[in-house]
Amino acid sequence: MIEVHNLAKHYKIAKRDPGLRGAVKSLFYRKYETKEAVKGINLHIEASEMVGYIGANGAGKSTTIKMLTGILTPTSGEVKVNGIVPYENRKQNASHIGAVFGQRTQLFWDIPVRESYELLKHIYEIPQKQYEETLAEFVEVLHLEPLLGIPVRQLSLGQKMRCELAAAFLHRPKVVYLDEPTIGLDVAVKVRIRSFIKQMNARYGTTVLLTTHDMQDIEEICQRIIIIDDGSVIYDGSIQNIKSQFGDKRVIHFELENSDNFILPQELAHAAQVLPREEEDLHKISITFSSRDISGAELISIMMNHYTVADLTIADPKIETIVEEIYGRGMKKEVQHEEVH
Amino acid sequence: MRKYIEFARVQMQVHAAYSAWFWANTFSVLLRMLVIYFFWKAVYSNRSEIEGMSFDGMTTYIIIAMFLQMFVSGVGRELAHTIKDGNVAIELMRPYHLITRLIAMDIGDKVIYFIRGALPLGILAFVFMDVTLPSTWQSGVLFLLSALMGIWIGTFFDLLIAILAFWTINLWGLEVMKEAVVSFFSGALVPLILFPEWFQTISLFLPFQAMVYVPVAIYTGILTGTEAWLAVGSQLIWAVLLFGLLRVLWSVAMKKVTIFGG
Incomplete structure (x- = not known):
């Protein structure tokens, strides 16, 4: 239905020096900058x-x-x-x-x-x-x-x-x-x-x-x-x-009987991190980990050994976090790019 | 074709929705009529004619010209704002021609305005303000033809200026300037025969007098016989010329939009 081959779109943007002088100058002479908004994409x-x-x-x-x-x-x-x-x-x-x-x-x-x-x-x-x-x-x-x-x-x-x-x-x-x-x-x-x-x-x-x-x-x-x-x-x-490619990051939320002095158990230190607690729900502890390092079941059993767990929820890997991660990588590229300039 | 008729119809309906605005507008036109009437009454108080025009002839000219001028300005504003706020992109995604659509809506506007505004106020002017009918029925018919052509020319000129919104930022200035030039050169304020000779010669070569002056001059008998027909002929030339120019400028603008992204 939609066929796109090597589609590219470049915009010409007039570049202007700042201030009044720049505005006057741009009346007579304009420098153009080409911006590649789309660089040869293929869609089918x-x-x-x-x-x-x-x-x-x-x-x-x-x-x-x-x-x-x-x-x-x-x-x-x-x-x-x-x-x-x-x-x-x-x-x-x-x-x-x-x-x-x-x-x-x-x-x-x-x-x-x-x-x-x-x-x-x-x-x-x-x-x-x-x-x-x-x-x-x-x-x-x-x-x-x-x-x-x-x-x-x-x-x-x-x-x-x-x-x-x-x-x-x-x-x-x-x-x-x-x-x-x-x-x-x-x-x-x-x-x-x-x-x-x-x-x-x-x-x-x-x-x-x-x-x-x-x-x-x-x-x-x-x-x-x-x-x-x-x-x-x-x-x-x-x-x-x-x-499955990017979504190895998981989050499990624990509700503990007593979470006042919570420290991450030693066995988990290498594989997981505690997310900052939310103000309104201080009893909830959220732990993030990568399923490559440790399985969910393992993590839960270690937690149960150390604390009295009242309830727990396993969050599904959200496409949102994945995309954020991908954007993040893209962003980093851009930052490096600018440093080169 | 059907879709454009529908646009005209809907526009008439929209008009019906703003009746407070309509009454305010009618009231202001009424005031203007009174001001014009008493102003010229004062001017004529110790003479009987100016440049061969009697008092009756002058008020007739001014009031008919005032009505016609309201029909002459078209949908330029609408187009210019559609361009400026970027909605022109959405319009281009629709299976119709934007300019044709705007003209259709404009016709809807003007039909309603004629029925609810110009006609009753015109009758009022006939009864109370010494406005006269055309001297012969032939000049009456020629006036109608010429007035339609004037509206056509005015609408196209309006749209031409509006398309410049693709290139300029200062829309307001452009609109004000256009308004001033049109009311001055079109003969909407005073008959062009009151101006010096050289000014009349210049305006002979401009499209503005074809908008208001020519039809109203035919109505009041300033232009008669061959002169009148020649004037209508030049209106026709302007109408065709502006139509062509509009098409060219629009397609240039479309290329610019689709290549540079507005």
Whole structure:
């Protein structure tokens, strides 16, 4: 569905000396600096796949998405979405993609939600019958009924986002780009939105490309993730795989009868660390370790020998911590880079 | 085509949503009409004509010109702000032509404004302010044709200026300057025949007089016969020229956006 080969995008940025002098100087003479936002990436996404596209701020995520939607022309490389080159046939491409940008609204500000959808029906030339069916379905799944008569500007963020999502899927697009669809939302709304996305994918085979900083979104929606850093793809594969590759870090939380004078037992000193205690829960001790050094069972039994354990929970390796670790490595690279300069 | 009609329809609906704003606007237009009327009444108090224009002719010109000017400025502001706040990117992801969409919405705006604003206030002016009908029915018809062309030219000029938002940061300055130049050169403030000869010659070669002066001059009988037809002809040339220029500038801007990323 999405085919990308050696895609690159360079921006020219005007460089300006600071202050008034610089501003005057830039009127006559400008120095340009080339920034490589995307450096030759390859993507191959099948129809009805749901892929998480993640990376730190400024890694090149939005630039890639803009090229996929046809808003940006790549500097070099090839893009094909559903067999169409987006930047050459922008309008044609537009009619079978959908998008949600968490930070911008696509609905029409002054008119009620229902009217917005009516307008979208005409914009995307959706047949009346299909429109009615789809809308009825969305209204049920996303609980939109009480919102339909309200102008968009009066909706709360969570309500608006539900409406935005319905708008993006209304014309049954083949590909949907979701850019931080759950930003700033409460857990209940997030859950509803995630289940809606999954449902759309199951029913219509919609291909979904999701960018987010919320790892819970990724873990619940996507089977596959692509991590981009500094304009290059640094990981492309299943979530399972990355967990086993990087996710050897575990955390176990212990609740002890008496934790006032807790010291890590001698036997664990080489393999594990105690995480700083949280203010509100002083009885909870969290121990982090790598499963390469010691098994969870071993650690628990050593702890039980030394202390009276009231309760314990084993935390699953979170993709979040993994990605943090990968970003961290990327960041270090950047720091070294700057030192060289 | 259907989608653009829908845009026009929705825009009319939006108008209905802001009725307080509408009444405030109507009230301010009414005030302006009164100010104009009494100002020119004072000017004419000890003479019967200026440059061959009687008092009735002058008030007719000024008030009709005032209404027309409101239709002449188009959707430039909307476009400029869409460009400035970056929402133009989202617009480009939609299967429609942004400029066509904006023009459709503008038409919706203007239809409502005509029905709710210009028509009732115009009738008021006829009844209470000595505004007269066109001298012949032919000049009435020609006025309508010429006015539509003037609105067309004004809208395109507005959009042309708005596209400059891709290159400039100071939008506000640009808007104010455009507003000033248009109201001065278009003949919306006073008939151009009151200006010196050389000024009239210059404005003959500018698109502004085609926006307001030409249609209103036809209405009031300043331009008649062959002169009137020639003026309408030059309007047509401007309309086509600006349309072409708009297309070129828009496609240049699109290239810039898609290559440099706005």
